[in-house]
Amino acid sequence: MTAAERVMAVFTGEKPDRPPFALTLSLYGARLINAPLASYYADPALYAQGQVRVAELVSPDIIFAPFALALEAEAYGAELRYHPDGPPMVRRHPFRAPRDAASLSPPAIDTCPGLAYLCESVRRLADHFCGSVPLAGVLTAPVDLPAMLMGLDGWLETLLFEPALAETVLAAATEHFAAMAGALAAAGAACIAIPLMLANPTLVTPEVISRSIVPPLAQAFARTPIPIILHHGGNPAMPFLPLVKDLPNVAGFVIGPGDSFAAARSIVGEEKLILGNLNGPVLNRLTPEQAGARAAAILADRRDDPHFVLASSSADVPLDTPLETLLAVRAAVEGHGGGR
Amino acid sequence: MTGEGTTLQKLVAEVLRRINDADRDGASRLVDQWAAVHGYGDAIAEILEPVLRTVGDRWEREAISLAQGFVAGKVAEDILNKALAAAPKGVFGEVKGPVVIGNIEDDYHSLGRGMVGTFLRAAGWAVIDMGNDVSPAEFVDRAVETGARVIGVSAMMFVTARGIRGVRDELDRRGLSGRIMLAVGGAVFKVRPELVAEVGGDGTAGSAMDAPVLFKSLWERSLDAGGEQ
Numbered sequence: 418m419t420a421a422e423r424v425m426a427v428f429t430g431e432k433p434d435r436p437p438f439a440l441t442l443s444l445y446g447a448r449l450i451n452a453p454l455a456s457y458y459a460d461p462a463l464y465a466q467g468q469v470r471v472a473e474l475v476s477p478d479i480i481f482a483p484f485a486l487a488l489e490a491e492a493y494g495a496e497l498r499y500h501p502d503g504p505p506m507v508r509r510h511p512f513r514a515p516r517d518a519a520s521l522s523p524p525a526i527d528t529c530p531g532l533a534y535l536c537e538s539v540r541r542l543a544d545h546f547c548g549s550v551p552l553a554g555v556l557t558a559p560v561d562l563p564a565m566l567m568g569l570d571g572w573l574e575t576l577l578f579e580p581a582l583a584e585t586v587l588a589a590a591t592e593h594f595a596a597m598a599g600a601l602a603a604a605g606a607a608c609i610a611i612p613l614m615l616a617n618p619t620l621v622t623p624e625v626i627s628r629s630i631v632p633p634l635a636q637a638f639a640r641t642p643i644p645i646i647l648h649h650g651g652n653p654a655m656p657f658l659p660l661v662k663d664l665p666n667v668a669g670f671v672i673g674p675g676d677s678f679a680a681a682r683s684i685v686g687e688e689k690l691i692l693g694n695l696n697g698p699v700l701n702r703l704t705p706e707q708a709g710a711r712a713a714a715i716l717a718d719r720r721d722d723p724h725f726v727l728a729s730s731s732a733d734v735p736l737d738t739p740l741e742t743l744l745a746v747r748a749a750v751e752g753h754g755g756g757r
Numbered sequence: 758m759t760g761e762g763t764t765l766q767k768l769v770a771e772v773l774r775r776i777n778d779a780d781r782d783g784a785s786r787l788v789d790q791w792a793a794v795h796g797y798g799d800a801i802a803e804i805l806e807p808v809l810r811t812v813g814d815r816w817e818r819e820a821i822s823l824a825q826g827f828v829a830g831k832v833a834e835d836i837l838n839k840a841l842a843a844a845p846k847g848v849f850g851e852v853k854g855p856v857v858i859g860n861i862e863d864d865y866h867s868l869g870r871g872m873v874g875t876f877l878r879a880a881g882w883a884v885i886d887m888g889n890d891v892s893p894a895e896f897v898d899r900a901v902e903t904g905a906r907v908i909g910v911s912a913m914m915f916v917t918a919r920g921i922r923g924v925r926d927e928l929d930r931r932g933l934s935g936r937i938m939l940a941v942g943g944a945v946f947k948v949r950p951e952l953v954a955e956v957g958g959d960g961t962a963g964s965a966m967d968a969p970v971l972f973k974s975l976w977e978r979s980l981d982a983g984g985e986q
Binding site for chain 2: 507577578625
């Protein structure tokens, strides 16, 4: 089976030759081709080269587009900071006060180097893999983009105390999301992974989520031409799954390293994909044996789940993770061939 | 239980309910109404403090959301501002501090730091908030200049948290460790508690609501260590 066939099998509930696995190795590609991160996150050819190397060496069943959400904020004037061992982050928000965002309007993708880079990276990967490996685009949720534009405190203040302004900002963020999702799909993405932050009751009350978060998400997701995978965004997934499980076009959920697959399955039902829960950012601290054992334990737990993908949870796998550790995860998956 | 005690308990419960509902104006209004009769000093001691204690307890038990903690901070800020504007100087007793807070170099996640500042002020501390992206030397310069015995440094991500080590090094280099205490905090310290020691922190707090207790203990440790600045 190709990776695409394997992923499609768990999507439809067919039996694959072995469980598919996906590690968030968007950052890691830079290490494999020894590329400076500032270039890697600006040059689509370099990014594609890094991911091709990821495929050659690790062979995950899903390849990720750049996990560089700050590039979306840059399109609105955010100043970015490039770290030596991580993706770019927002250094200065483009809006000093929430009211400044009242006239927010989505920029044209082609005129913004960061947005064009995200799309072109996917296009180059699609050209290379020709459908053999599914490509996951990565986008900021429309309800989270404003936090990158005015700071989390500014966005919370808007969301909680200025509902009319929040609605205006969300309408613009929804347009941005729909345009980007369409562009990534046109470039060849098979799905879009979205870390979801403010839909989580650990951050915002369920009432605010139901009133102000879920409706714009429903509008945005309904306009997405490809399936969506919702990611726990670093917070526990259990509190937010009941609130977002029925959003349109959502095909699956990445749960956190501390979450329970069984609990997640009982919430989202039998048909949706569930992905996770290797703790991606700490893989660098595990020996290959520990990583392999952890993967094997998850696979054993999910043996009877036809809609499961072993994946890394949380953020990108760190740059200093030994390749052997990643290969141990792959070996654990390959050891489960035909095990279902 | 006196009649006034029962009324106060009900009032505290109602303020908490409104904070839970993100009803900032409604919560502030209730405190204002009490203050109109009893004064803001009384309102802060009898209503705001127990409210914030309960919010802190709930936070510790992960029984409230970040947004509810944020609303509590905003209500506290509203009440303090009105109290300060209404009262003659010194009416709230001796001001503690000053203490210096800020986000370390390259860190721009100001939400937690802002809440720490609010809860410190609510507890009577004079707070010098240096904002985001503050270098170790700037932190120490400001503490020396103002006589602060505690510096509180915040970082959200691992990559920026490591920069806090520079504040410890700067304190060591100038012979100020022990006299100026280093409080560290931010989301990453909850996930990786061992980081407190790695960056040379003298202490941390589980939430912004716990910051006043931490700063008080660090201030006392500084005094115990003796030495003038």
